[in-house]
């Protein structure tokens with residue numbers, strides 16, 4: 019009850035400077051966009067991104083949208099075909115997110131894309147989010163700034179009520195304009211309806227409706243990033259043919275966090291799975307992870323990876 023409330027700063031130079039300092043130090047900040055308030059972190063910093071999931075209490079690692087300043091910044095991270103470039107030129111900056119092939123050289127933390135080889139990108143129009151991207155010089159991963167399963171926040175007070183002390187700073191710039199999350203398009207499929215309507219998209223391209231279910235439904239996402247090898251959970255020691263991913267007191271060939279820090283473990287999870295998969299061992303084992311906080315999401319992903 020008496021947890022320290024977050025600071026709420028009105029939009030302005032002081033708020034942006036303070037927010038940029040927090041993001042630069044690997045922290046998270048709530049910031050308005052033209053759609054909803056987002057919970058932002060440097061998308062290149064896995065530890066910072068892990069804090070987003072921890073603060074939201076997300077039971078699984080949905081891939082996040084990354085916010086960049088312009089089309090050129092997007093092209094440095096992903097490849098845009100002619101369709102994508104046409105939509106970007108028409109609707110950016112604005113409430114349209116494009117799911118695009120991720121460039122292998124892009125320095126985006128694997129946790130942002132949940133290990134997928136595509137990335138959701140958008141160029142926001144809101145002055146606060148744009149100022150924060152400029153001040154940090156970073157691509158900013160940002161889901162809606164509400165606790166998991168909560169309602170998307172359209173005012174700073176909504177964020178404070180939903181996340182409380184789990185976010186240190188909220189930039190307040192009043193109610194958001196759209197109040198509804200961005201439209202998501204992958205190729206010629208609209209994965210999520212939003213402020214850029216099917217009619218608006220249809221003037222540019224023949225777009226068909228779809229859903230994000232294939233990336234968020236249980237068991238489905240696993241097929242994209244699951245290791246190619248059998249994976250054993252709750253292992254306290256490795257068998258002869260296993261690569262052991264340790265945690266806390268369980269030391270292995272690798273560790274998610276030798277201190278037993280769940281946020282650090284979340285940050286390292288997908289990289290650790292990739293390393294295990296490319297190791298010479300025939301099978302993978304993973305130490306027990308506590309079912310607390312962001313540990314719930316880690317275990318969700320590990321179970322999916324085990325039951326492929």
Ligand code: TXA
Nearest residue numbers: 053056081082117136137138160161162199200230233
């Ligand atoms: O308006 C918005 O888009 C807000 C503001 C803060 O920008 N952000 C937002 O993020 O709604 P989030 O994390 O709540 O929604 C991300 C959505 C999820 O439904 C996820 O499945 C989809 O984007 N997504 C992310 N990466 C994807 C990918 N590689 N392929 C398909 N869908 C993806």
Ligand code: MG
Nearest residue numbers: 161162170199
């Ligand atoms: Mg959301």
